[in-house]
Amino acid sequence: MTTQPGDKSEAARRTGPALAPAHGTGTGTGAGLDPFAALPATDAAAHERLHARLAESAEREGLLDVAYRTLETPVGPLLLAATERGLVRVAYGVQDHDAVLADLADRVSPRVLLAPARLAQAVRQIEEYFEGRRTRFELALDLRLAKGFRREVITHLPDIGYGRTESYAQVAAAAGSPRAVRAVGTACATNPLPVVVPCHRVVRSDGSAGGYAGGAEAKRTLLNLEAAA
Amino acid sequence: MIRLRGVSVSLRPFEEIVTEYGPVVLRVCRAVVGPADAEDAWSETFLAAMKAYPRLPDDARVEAWLVTIAHRKAIDVARAGARRPIAVPEVPEPAASSGGSQQQPAPEWERDGELWDALKALPQRQRAAVAYHYLAGLPYKEIAAVTGGSTDAARRAAADGIKSLRRRLAHHTEERGEEP
Structure with missing residues (x-):
């Protein structure tokens, strides 16, 4: 390795011996050896x-x-x-x-x-x-x-019981803003605590699952799990 | 988080700092305070670093910042070590001791002890300069900022230190009758 010790970009990545071969006063026996060879570059257990x-x-x-x-x-x-x-x-x-x-x-x-x-x-x-x-x-x-209206929605979600579902419109009404259906969708999509705060229980009015932060398959898995129990 | 400047670049999760710089700081600690105290010095360094981390300026060089903290902690740890009765790192533990983070089986390089014997013989200033330059990759100017003194003095300390270290290690090798 010919990297100079002061090289900023290299210094951050380097894990191996940092000796520049021509550096300093290497004269006499053993001048070419890395004196720190015995020190492991990484020690996973430690x-x-x-x-x-x-x-x-x-x-x-x-x-x-x-x-x-x-x-x-x-x-x-x-x-x-x-x-x-x-x-x-x-x-x-x-x-x-x-x-x-x-x-x-x-x-x-x-x-x-x-x-x-x-x-x-x-x-x-x-x-x-x-x-x-x-x-x-x-x-x-x-x-x-979760801030503002999104937080209100998030706070209400645990009221939807295990194995049950509600539509985005129902959740909007429960949060006191029946017209805010789209905002409920956003609140669910940005839920910081999916699974634990059950936004997966909020589905489309036609009964289809609708979108989900973890993907449609994850939402189906959770709904099926709760339906089976 | 309060931003003092409008376009502040946010800090990375501290976990990334530990992962990226933990190994090199451990090498530096092992070289500066030796096998017996290295892990205490590392722990004190990263705990202090974590405490100060949210105030780290965006453009700070993380290696230099960590080495600065490690330098102070190494001095503390070495002082505490000097007050202990007598350290006997040569005696290996016969069996795995029950618990206690202090008593770990020594890695191979520690049992060997040759490198630490050679490092220990250097004046503290040279040992620090050698470790910060050759292990942490700090330029002499930054080493001077860490240890005090001029850039030239840091360069001399590193040069004298590495020369002396190589001589001592070569001597050991010859004593064992091996080709260097």
Whole structure:
């Protein structure tokens, strides 16, 4: 490698030995050797141990603004994120987890860390839900990502019981704005907590499923799961 | 999030910082404070970095920022280490100890100990300059900002340090009767 140590773009990516061969005062025996060859460039076991320790200390020190993890489910990998107040975001794989994390860093706090411990209760309840053993979620929710009318809609959605559906028009009426059918559609499409806040139970007036943030197939899977239970 | 400037570029999730820079900061910590204290220094560094992260300017060089924090933490950790009775890293744990993040089986390079023996023999200033330049890739100007002193002094410390380190390691190799 001939990269100069001060090269900005390279320095960020480099993981290997950073020795420029012709650098400095290499004279005498062993001048060509990388003295740091014995130091591993990456040490996965140590990194994992240190990461877990960081998550634990950050939680203890009140620095863990957003904790997240992913969970494999019948509707694909779900990203789960929680603030100290509660579950703040659930996202489908098709929503691009990296983009969702960047959005959380921007809108909530950049102190975002992979820290599964805070999500333990949410994981347990979501697993029970997909096993057909849970019909309602009992989790602290942080609704800060839903504003105004969208938030009113989101707040009403858990009133639609497990296995039931409502039309966009019915939800609009229940939210006190019967003409805001389109706005209800937007509120559902931008629901920050899909699955847990059941926007999948809102369907078209003709009974067809309608759109869904996680894709039409995910919506059908959830509706079928609830119909079968 | 309060933006002081209208066109602020938002910060990446801190997780990305840990993933991208965690390994190089660990190498730097291992080289500067040695195997026994490296993980404490790393942990203190990233906890302090996470605390300060939301105030990091958009155009800050993350490596230099982390090395600056690591430098302070390394000094703290080394001082704390100096107050401990006697560290005996040569004695391997016979069996896996029950829990406790402090007692991990030493990786191969630690048991060897040769590199740390050679690094330990350098003056602290040279050891820091060598690690920040050759491991973290900082230019001498940034090293001077971290350690204090002039850019020239940082360049000299790194040059003297790497020369001395190579000599010591070559000496070890010869002692073992191997070709360098």
